[in-house]
Amino acid sequence: MTVLEKISRRDFLKATGVSSSGLLIGAALPTTLRADVLQRPSGDALNLFVSLREDGTVEIIAHRSEMGTGIRTSLPQVVADEMEADWDRVTVIQGLASADYGSQNTDGSRSVRNFYTVMRQMGAAARSMLESSAAQRWDVPVSECRASNHRVVHSDGRSIGFGELATSAAEQPLPALDSLPLKSAADFRYIGKDVPSVDLADMTTGATTYGVDVALPGMLYASIERRPVMGTSIESFSADAAKKVRGVVAVEVIKGTDPNGFKPIEGVAVIADKTWSAIKGRQALAATWTDSAHNSHSADVYLDELMDAVSSKPGVVARERGDVDAALAAGKRVSASYRTPYLAHASMEPPMATAYVTEQGCEVWACTQTPQATQQTVAEVLGLAPEKVTVNVTLLGGGFGRKSKPDFSAEAALLSRAVGKPVQVVWTREDDIRHDYFHSCCAQHYEASIDESGAVTGWLARQATPPIDTTWDASADLMSDGSLSQTFGSIPFAIPNLRLEGHRAPAHARIGWLRSVYNIPFGFGVGSFVDELAHAADKDPAAFWIELIGEDRLLDFAPEGFEFSNYGKPLSEYPYDTARFKGVIRELTETIPWGESLPAGQGWGIAAARSFLSYVAVACKVSVEGDQLKVLEMHSVIDAGLVVNPDRVHAQMEGAMIFGLSLALMGEITFEGGEPQQSNFHDYPVARINQVPRVIRNTITASDAPPAGVGEPGVPPVAPAIANAVFAATGKRHRTLPLNKAYRV
Incomplete structure (x- = not known):
């Protein structure tokens, strides 16, 4: 109580x-x-x-x-x-x-x-x-x-x-x-x-304080050369060369552990009286690193291996009902495989933290999503009681889940203790992207059977995804039911025969959650495959979604052996309500000219998902001319229960759709030799103004249900809606993200 x-x-x-x-x-x-x-x-x-x-x-x-x-x-x-x-x-x-x-x-x-x-x-x-x-x-x-x-x-x-x-x-x-x-x-x-x-007035006039704006008397600045590959250690570096740079006052080694949780990874810090001096000193370190088991990691090769496993081999069963094998053998069989890449957070403000360690304790100023985890982690690395650590929360220039990992605050605390002065650790954009807690790459395979009436009688799905659990347990390699509850394991479809399986996928990089987490890849897989089945059954995709969901009911997955995680809430308080799921799809098709006659090269696509206890449907209209893909319109409907501030919900949904657009069109981190190959917005771009459609609209469903999540649920349906629209416009099905592999965007 x-x-x-x-x-x-x-x-x-x-x-x-x-x-x-x-x-x-x-x-x-x-x-x-x-x-x-x-x-x-x-x-x-x-x-x-x-x-x-x-x-x-x-x-x-x-x-x-x-x-x-x-x-x-x-x-x-x-x-x-x-x-x-x-x-x-x-x-x-x-x-x-x-x-x-x-x-x-x-x-x-x-x-x-x-x-x-x-x-x-x-x-x-x-x-x-x-x-x-x-x-x-x-x-x-x-x-x-x-x-x-x-x-x-x-x-x-x-x-x-x-x-x-x-x-x-x-x-x-x-x-x-x-x-x-x-x-x-x-x-x-x-x-x-x-x-x-x-905060609106201060934000628009620049009067607010973000992490990078903190300035303390006598403050020093640190730039850290971190290990390039997971599991490696420092082999050599030239502290003398770094100290020759004007303004450099110290060079400190930060020892790391694996798995590191939220603690710092191994690196060498250059501390100076100016940011520029710290960065130039870092460049002079000429650091070398030992090898590790991850030095051979290639994202493309790894995804090929995962794709081969899910498409050809049975996995560990997570949820099952009926006889899937018999259903697949009896009906028209449709199959498809989908792959999504590693992703980075790339928030506008990179991680920033300032710390000052004194005899009395430690005070931190950070753009953190988790001040309590910051307090606990800083206390742990310093060997202090948590009450000896004060954490001041600045505004955040975006977070998306990256800033709920307080490794950057712990770095600042360790370096402040080493030099006896306040230290601000400055993450460059390159640091931010190369040393992220990356969103998992993912391989998925689906098979379904359709009877003569166009009804789906069987559904088989397999996935292989490095789990977030590896942040704390390096041996973890199989997704839990809790993680699979994010779209893959919680599909609400009234299909008589169903089996969901998982394959083992060890991690080769730091893995963390990103805005809407596993709903991103699984939303793409499920949302795309439903569209494929609709076309195979020669049915309208929106109507097919509603038909597939079936009668109004409250779902309970326990009888099918699946330990459903309802985002931390009991089903009695936040039931999985198929009527609300269907409701957002119906409302969306009523707010747009769904089914309109379009010129050649244009098409509408639709997808839906329940995530973070909210129900969201997204429709996108695209045009394809030659190899040029353009998203013309994006529309969404959200049923988030009671809404406290509609203006903020509209803003969050619009932002989520643009976030999803970036991932669908361009989001990809590749690894070669164990190292991420991207470093800044030139090779890990986010959507520019000219890539964002002129029409972005969100509708909030009136509801007296308890308040549900808003910041993340708008992301998962975007990528499948765009890919489905491309199919409607061209007849070409794209099962690999991002779409700039096939088009200019």
């Missing part, structure tokens, strides 16, 4: 690093206890605070990281709504890393869905305490008092401002959670409304 607790001003300051006067509210979530801070029952941890100043200013702590999603706006606006605070009098303050907040891990599209109810309860508790305070002042029943627009109003018409009640409200006992009345949706002032980002 969720517990609300009153906290002392001292504890508030310790957890947030800000000063305040008046009312303080804390909400605790069941997670790791820090009894030394709040002294609560075991299992509860502080999640969020509200403070009310005597001048009426409401301070709301944002405990999640802002990277363009608007989460520093969306969560506080929920609190403000239930509190009846005037949004113009709300100040949002970034919280420091603290286990007391509950999870601060800002990835997995979890922020609103995990904290919506808690935020409402916090606002309602503050409102209740203000109403009780006013009732005592006026000596009237609290039932006659009602908070409204930053004031408490009595039934006789008199009112008092929130600020005037701040001190006395802080003395009120916190109400019991189960007695807190929450607003009806009809009374929402901010929830469900377009509230501009609280």
